[in-house]
Amino acid sequence: MIPFNRLRIVLAVSEAVPWFKTGGLADVTTALARALDKQGHDVTIILPDYAAVRGSRSSLLPEVTNTGIRFSVNMVGETVEGAVRWAKLPESRVKVLLLAQGRYFNRPQLYMEDGVGYEDNCERFCFFSRAVLEICSQMVLRPDILHCNDWQTALIPALLHSQFADRPGFENAASVMTIHNMSFQGQFWHLDMPLTSMDWQYFSMHHMEHHGDLNLLKTGIAMADQVTTVSPTYAKEICTPEGGCGLDGLLRHRRSDLTGILNGIDQTIWNPNTDRHLSAHFSAGKPQPGKSVCKEHIQQRMNLPVRSDVPLFGMVSRISDQKGFDLIVEASDRILSQDLQFVILGTGDLRYEDQLRRLAERFRSRVAVVIGFDDSLAHQIEAGSDVFLMPSRFEPCGLNQMYSQRYGTVPVVRRVGGLADSVTDTDEETLADRSATGFVFGEYCSVRLAETIERALTTFRQPAVWKQIVHAGMSSDWSWSRSAKRYVEVYHQALERRHERDKDGRQ
Ligand code: ADP
Numbered sequence: 001m002i003p004f005n006r007l008r009i010v011l012a013v014s015e016a017v018p019w020f021k022t023g024g025l026a027d028v029t030t031a032l033a034r035a036l037d038k039q040g041h042d043v044t045i046i047l048p049d050y051a052a053v054r055g056s057r058s059s060l061l062p063e064v065t066n067t068g069i070r071f072s073v074n075m076v077g078e079t080v081e082g083a084v085r086w087a088k089l090p091e092s093r094v095k096v097l098l099l100a101q102g103r104y105f106n107r108p109q110l111y112m113e114d115g116v117g118y119e120d121n122c123e124r125f126c127f128f129s130r131a132v133l134e135i136c137s138q139m140v141l142r143p144d145i146l147h148c149n150d151w152q153t154a155l156i157p158a159l160l161h162s163q164f165a166d167r168p169g170f171e172n173a174a175s176v177m178t179i180h181n182m183s184f185q186g187q188f189w190h191l192d193m194p195l196t197s198m199d200w201q202y203f204s205m206h207h208m209e210h211h212g213d214l215n216l217l218k219t220g221i222a223m224a225d226q227v228t229t230v231s232p233t234y235a236k237e238i239c240t241p242e243g244g245c246g247l248d249g250l251l252r253h254r255r256s257d258l259t260g261i262l263n264g265i266d267q268t269i270w271n272p273n274t275d276r277h278l279s280a281h282f283s284a285g286k287p288q289p290g291k292s293v294c295k296e297h298i299q300q301r302m303n304l305p306v307r308s309d310v311p312l313f314g315m316v317s318r319i320s321d322q323k324g325f326d327l328i329v330e331a332s333d334r335i336l337s338q339d340l341q342f343v344i345l346g347t348g349d350l351r352y353e354d355q356l357r358r359l360a361e362r363f364r365s366r367v368a369v370v371i372g373f374d375d376s377l378a379h380q381i382e383a384g385s386d387v388f389l390m391p392s393r394f395e396p397c398g399l400n401q402m403y404s405q406r407y408g409t410v411p412v413v414r415r416v417g418g419l420a421d422s423v424t425d426t427d428e429e430t431l432a433d434r435s436a437t438g439f440v441f442g443e444y445c446s447v448r449l450a451e452t453i454e455r456a457l458t459t460f461r462q463p464a465v466w467k468q469i470v471h472a473g474m475s476s477d478w479s480w481s482r483s484a485k486r487y488v489e490v491y492h493q494a495l496e497r498r499h500e501r502d503k504d505g506r507q
Helices: 024-038 051-055 121-138 156-161 190-196 216-223 232-237 248-253 290-301 325-336 350-362 375-384 400-406 417-422 428-432 446-460 463-474 480-506
Strands: 008-012 042-048 065-075 078-088 095-100 145-149 174-179 213-215 226-229 258-260 312-319 341-348 367-371 387-390 410-414 439-441
Touching: 008 024, 008 121, 024 042, 024 480, 042 121, 065 121, 078 121, 095 121, 121 145, 121 156, 121 190, 145 156, 145 480, 156 174, 156 216, 174 216, 174 480, 190 213, 213 216, 216 248, 226 480, 232 258, 232 417, 290 312, 290 375, 312 350, 312 375, 312 400, 325 350, 325 446, 341 350, 341 375, 350 367, 375 400, 387 400, 387 446, 400 410, 400 417, 400 463, 410 417, 410 446, 410 463, 439 446, 446 463
Parallel strands: 008 042, 008 145, 042 095, 145 174, 174 226, 226 258, 312 341, 312 387, 341 367, 387 410, 410 439
Antiparallel strands: 065 078, 078 095
């Protein structure tokens, strides 16, 4: 039977704000859960309990309580036990179950230390994925939808398709696999296959095997009832050899089950009128003086000359090849020969971190770099900057370009993935119809980036035009409600598909 109104949705995911975050996935999980809850659905988030990470910030987080419920998973002959803790997602009815297993999850970081992934990541997340289904069964959650996110939970559709298909509580359950980034696939050597508990018959090119290895993201894409990704443009890009990271053939095969849904932003967290990290507040209707106060504050905090006339460029990002740091370094002499300031917050690839530190030493009065992860500073950079840089090589959705627009900070972006879907380039036509919200370039090349930054600088010196672009960005609608409705449509398509599969199986 296919339910039509209130769906029971389990969101299985490896990170969620406010507890654990390394990137956009954590923001998206919570915001989508809240939006689905608002639309009347019953939502449970299940995530690993990285107890040490939580412990270091516990006074700032919603309380987590022991449930007394324990579970076990047989990991290749060894019975590994875990415990269920729970919390309530603030300002919602969403339940959050945190699966605790000290050996796997009580570590300083989520996935890696010093740029190197934990050696047993396959084992950790196979355990987690299998535990999600055990918990659904043990706690009688009876999900209609298991919504899985990225490779860490991509084994779940395969388990649901096979061992759990007829288990009580899963008779009608369907799976949805969301790809947040194709470049992380959870690819491991074939001898990890037993950790998945799947039969070796699935170790084929149509399911779990990829060039001789076990590939968890491929597993999820191949076996989920529906597949989504985080923007319409990225959905097209991943079906091409350039964007598909080796899985484009499979994605083309599943094209009719693949939907691109642009992420929204959590407007309770990202709102310049209420943001608790800011020293002044502002809105589309009244951007000043709040925005200027925030600019002054960030200049002071970063030890840059406090000047209102100089354009301040900001960047908050994982420091990786994906985000265009090679272009920035290559174009830095040309960019920094201009009268501008540049504030960067990020952490990741050690090579780029070094190059950025050196830039800050060379251009002391223009460039400030903070290496690290600092949520509060991220909000302050969004609010205090005039321009936000995202020259990404690829970008599934990207959130910062939307946060920027909301905070009156004009994005300079490459026309790729979700950036193409959320920033409108400034030209005669878009200025005339008032749709211009940023500056966009196509070719991945440092000269194009420098030219586009120069275009932004020229426009910055025309206050009336700049004000119009800022206003258009600040007035855009990035709420989750529209995207959440699209997800619900996809959930229903997944349920139909599960229904059809069962019918076919019976015939
Ligand atoms: P991705 O998920 O590829 O890292 P997104 O733009 O989708 O990129 O999301 C990144 C999220 O992580 C944003 O909310 C951004 O503000 C945040 N973020 C990235 N790096 C840092 C950092 N060093 N400190 C604080 N927040 C960060």
